[in-house]
Amino acid sequence: MTVFxxxxxxxxxxxxxxxxxxxxxxxxxxxxxxxxxxxxxxDQMERERAIRALGLDLPxxxxxxxxxQRAVLGDLGRSFAFSTPALQLIVERMPATLELAIAAxxxxxxxxxxxxxxxxxxxxxxxxxxxxxxxxxGFSLPTFWVGLMLIMVFAVHLGWLPSTGRGETVEVFxxxxxxxxxxxxxxxxxxxxxxxxxKMALVIRLTRAGMRENLLMDYVKFARAKGxxxxxxxxxxxxxxxxxxxxxxxxxxxxxVIAFAVVTETIFAWPGMGKLIIDSINQLDRPVIVxxxxxxxxxxxxxxxxxxxxxxxxxxxxxxxxxxx
Amino acid sequence: xxxxxxxxLLAATLTVAAGxxxxxxxxxGLGGAVSAMDPHYHNVATxxxxxxxxxxxxxxxxxxxxxxxxxxxSWKAVxxxxxxxxxxxxxxxxxxxxxxxxxxxxxxxxxPWVPNSPSSFAIFTGQITETKxxxxxxxxxKTAQPFPLMPVFMSGFAIISDAFERAPTExxxxxxxxxxxxxxxxxxxxxxxxxxxxxxxxxxGGKQDWDKVSxxxxxxxxxxxxxxxxxxxxxxxxxxxxxxxxxxxxPNTVVxxxxxxxxIYLAMDSNRDQTPFVTGKDGQPLAKNPLKDVRVRKAMSMxxxxxxxxxxxxxxxxxxxxxxxxxxxxxxxxxxxxxxFNADGAKKLxxxxxxxxxxxxxxxxxxxxxLNDEKVAxxxxxxxxxxxxxxxxxALPFATYxxxxxxLEFSFMLFGWGSGTGEVSSPLRSLLATYxxxxxxxxxxxxxxxxxxxxxxxxxxxxxVDDAARQKLxxxxxxxxxxxxGLIPLHYNINxxxxxxxxxxxxRSDESTLAMGVKRTSR
Numbered sequence: 001m002t003v004f005x006x007x008x009x010x011x012x013x014x015x016x017x018x019x020x021x022x023x024x025x026x027x028x029x030x031x032x033x034x035x036x037x038x039x040x041x042x043d044q045m046e047r048e049r050a051i052r053a054l055g056l057d058l059p060x061x062x063x064x065x066x067x068x069q070r071a072v073l074g075d076l077g078r079s080f081a082f083s084t085p086a087l088q089l090i091v092e093r094m095p096a097t098l099e100l101a102i103a104a105x106x107x108x109x110x111x112x113x114x115x116x117x118x119x120x121x122x123x124x125x126x127x128x129x130x131x132x133x134x135x136x137x138g139f140s141l142p143t144f145w146v147g148l149m150l151i152m153v154f155a156v157h158l159g160w161l162p163s164t165g166r167g168e169t170v171e172v173f174x175x176x177x178x179x180x181x182x183x184x185x186x187x188x189x190x191x192x193x194x195x196x197x198x199k200m201a202l203v204i205r206l207t208r209a210g211m212r213e214n215l216l217m218d219y220v221k222f223a224r225a226k227g228x229x230x231x232x233x234x235x236x237x238x239x240x241x242x243x244x245x246x247x248x249x250x251x252x253x254x255x256x257v258i259a260f261a262v263v264t265e266t267i268f269a270w271p272g273m274g275k276l277i278i279d280s281i282n283q284l285d286r287p288v289i290v291x292x293x294x295x296x297x298x299x300x301x302x303x304x305x306x307x308x309x310x311x312x313x314x315x316x317x318x319x320x321x322x323x324x325x
Numbered sequence: 326x327x328x329x330x331x332x333x334l335l336a337a338t339l340t341v342a343a344g345x346x347x348x349x350x351x352x353x354g355l356g357g358a359v360s361a362m363d364p365h366y367h368n369v370a371t372x373x374x375x376x377x378x379x380x381x382x383x384x385x386x387x388x389x390x391x392x393x394x395x396x397x398x399s400w401k402a403v404x405x406x407x408x409x410x411x412x413x414x415x416x417x418x419x420x421x422x423x424x425x426x427x428x429x430x431x432x433x434x435x436x437p438w439v440p441n442s443p444s445s446f447a448i449f450t451g452q453i454t455e456t457k458x459x460x461x462x463x464x465x466x467k468t469a470q471p472f473p474l475m476p477v478f479m480s481g482f483a484i485i486s487d488a489f490e491r492a493p494t495e496x497x498x499x500x501x502x503x504x505x506x507x508x509x510x511x512x513x514x515x516x517x518x519x520x521x522x523x524x525x526x527x528x529x530g531g532k533q534d535w536d537k538v539s540x541x542x543x544x545x546x547x548x549x550x551x552x553x554x555x556x557x558x559x560x561x562x563x564x565x566x567x568x569x570x571x572x573x574x575x576p577n578t579v580v581x582x583x584x585x586x587x588x589i590y591l592a593m594d595s596n597r598d599q600t601p602f603v604t605g606k607d608g609q610p611l612a613k614n615p616l617k618d619v620r621v622r623k624a625m626s627m628x629x630x631x632x633x634x635x636x637x638x639x640x641x642x643x644x645x646x647x648x649x650x651x652x653x654x655x656x657x658x659x660x661x662x663x664x665x666f667n668a669d670g671a672k673k674l675x676x677x678x679x680x681x682x683x684x685x686x687x688x689x690x691x692x693x694x695x696l697n698d699e700k701v702a703x704x705x706x707x708x709x710x711x712x713x714x715x716x717x718x719x720a721l722p723f724a725t726y727x728x729x730x731x732x733l734e735f736s737f738m739l740f741g742w743g744s745g746t747g748e749v750s751s752p753l754r755s756l757l758a759t760y761x762x763x764x765x766x767x768x769x770x771x772x773x774x775x776x777x778x779x780x781x782x783x784x785x786x787x788x789x790v791d792d793a794a795r796q797k798l799x800x801x802x803x804x805x806x807x808x809x810x811g812l813i814p815l816h817y818n819i820n821x822x823x824x825x826x827x828x829x830x831x832x833r834s835d836e837s838t839l840a841m842g843v844k845r846t847s848r
Contacts, residue, residue: 032731282693
């Protein structure tokens with residue numbers, strides 16, 4: 001176990017290093033952020049000054065060396081646009097994204113599993129077919145279009161819900177949360193549902209497949225033969241078995257929802273990390289882009305590590321020592 | 326999970342129908358992003374418009390960018406190199422302290438100091454060689470050379486309290502140092518989301534219409550329009566052209582427009598003998614750069630049907646341009662008219678210049694910077710192709726486009742220029758003066774256009790304190806540059822704001838969205 005962890009840690013450091021190098025060089029190749037940041041009225045001297053102030057006058061390798069030196073000490077640099085430490089910017093935005101991601105996951109589970117179970121239990125019924133057709137839409141409709149339609153219908157025409165923004169927030173231990181206020185929840189419903197739609201379709205499909213497969217299993221027949229009610233067979237015995245793949249997939253999907261909620265956050269002007277990264281890319285705010293991707297990569301590394309460890313706990317046949325990556 | 330009970334729904338619907346704003350609260354939907362509350366940190370339009378609510382300036386600009394007194398009641402040139410500002414008495418900062426000359430001195434000292442500034446306000450203070458406090462309400466500024474633009478430059482930056490002369494940017498963002506003399510106090514700055522402002526009762530300029538103002542950043546334009554339609558915000562800026570007609574027709578919204586100080590123009594490499602993106606029609610390099618010939622440039626300008634672009638591409642949301650700023654701005658020339666569309670004349674001029682069958686050129690354009698930038702470029706390309714100049718359009722995101730054009734990688738470019746000073750020396754100096762990094766001339770002259778006549782007249786204008794004489798010189802410089810086709814003006818954008826019914830906005834040529842300009846028209 002210890003050997004495995006150490007090896008994993010070393011691999012992670014290499015991944016982070018390579019990642020930072022690629023992003024650094026990539027953003028450098030796109031162009032010079034000074035052209036976007038500086039006032040058009042600035043003259044050549046002011047331009048020179050700004051370039052020096054942001055450290056952009058050094059050759060690329062030197063800029064990278066400075067970055068590495070500081071990164072080792074936990075400082076990922078200051079945002080060009082905000083002059084705030086990049087890591088602080090990301091941490092500031094994280095609660096907004098986290099609560100949106102968790103709400104979206106909650107919605108997709110709460111709606112997706114019952115629908116999927118019904119579709120699997122009665123695949124030939126009208127409802128079953130309708131659910132499957134709906135899940136195809138959930139997969140194939142582009143998120144930005146659905147988001148705009150949600151705003152048009154629920155905010156503009158019906159006026160039930162606010163169109164954009166985060167609403168009223170409450171500070172809990174210095175973290176701004178909107179899930180604790182009525183206004184905040186009203187603001188969250190549309191973006192969370194928009195983000196949930198794709199995952200919901202995924203959950204429906206997984207649950208339905210699991211349901212259909214398990215209903216044919218011997219243990220179901222045995223339970224029936226024993227005289228158990230349909231409800232008990234389904235909700236106790238079958239449910240347990242179909243949850244395994246669903247939970248595995250959702251765990252991994254949570255990471256991607258957190259990291260890539262860009263489209264939903266942009267349409268709903270939700271001040272989360274996704275909006276930060278898209279704004280930063282538009283401004284070529286390199287420290288933020290690099291820091292964001294490093295944080296994302298770290299997150300995926302940790303999730304994968306936890307999954308691997310959990311496997312070995314759940315299934316004694318899996319031995320960590322033999323796992324290569 | 327939220328259960329939607331019918332009663333609650335009905336109530337919610339009714340609130341919306343009645344207009345969601347309670348009392349005198351105002352919510353603004355802003356198309357840009359705001360990076361800091363430090364008024365001296367980043368010289369960018371969105372930051373400036375928000376900090377203007379909180380901080381006063383010595384001199385202010387009205388909706389048409391005419392100078393009006395703010396913290397300075399009056400100003401005059403004592404001699405050629407000395408400007409005197411008489412400060413307003415009885416002005417209070419948000420913390421109750423008095424405003425006087427020491428705050429101006431502190432501000433002048435802080436402006437060039439701000440660390441890590443990506444775009445410094447020092448461009449407005451660099452000309453000052455000495456500041457003399459005559460008495461607490463009189464201050465004199467000396468310059469090395471005559472500097473007629475001093476009052477304009479004094480409208481470029483905010484005055485802070487001397488208590489915060491060395492306060493870092495973070496202190497302004499947190500609100501600790503965001504203490505100004507403006508009509509609104511900063512309540513909260515939530516980066517990337519919104520800015521909350523509160524009325525300042527001690528404001529010298531009298532009572533404000535709004536108790537609370539919330540400025541929300543909604544950068545996606547479809548979402549911004551939706552927020553207005555749903556009544557979440559009462560005013561939005563940067564109305565997308567596609568939604569303009571609809572918002573105008575909608576009985577619940579009002580649109581206000583004014584011609585902006587932003588010129589959309591084409592820049593040409595008229596300096597190098599060989600230019601990278603001009604070839605013969607067969608793809609072979611040409612013997613010399615045709616853009617160096619004024620007849621070719623003139624022909625290109627004649628080949629463009631500006632009214633058609635304004636009508637079709639801009640859907641009427643622009644005005645065809647014949648010079649650097651719309652009529653009425655200081656320094657514009659009454660002699661310069663919009664170039665008439667004349668395809669035959671263009672062909673003839675091209676033949677005269679030795680290109681009877683034209684040549685091939687690539688027009689580079691950003692696709693995310695100016696209103697309909699790429700579409701305008703496409704239209705221009707078709708028009709030029711019709712007179713024989715085979716034009717290809719290459720559209721790039723501004724983040725890539727700007728650095729490459731600064732490195733002079735292009736031959737023919739679409740750009741926009743908004744005159745921050747509200748007069749014509751700004752585009753003349755930045756876009757058309759001969760590039761000279763020592764003098765600070767031509768920093769955005771990406772075609773490296775050079776004309777001694779323009780340089781001379783401009784240089785003289787920038788040394789002439791007398792307004793009438795300066796205006797004449799600026800007109801001369803404009804005429805010299807435009808008649809020589811130093812750039813091809815296309816159109817001036819029209820700035821649009823949309824408000825909910827019952828609200829009005831005094832539209833501004835500088836694209837700013839200010840709560841001070843929003844009025845309640847009914848109820």
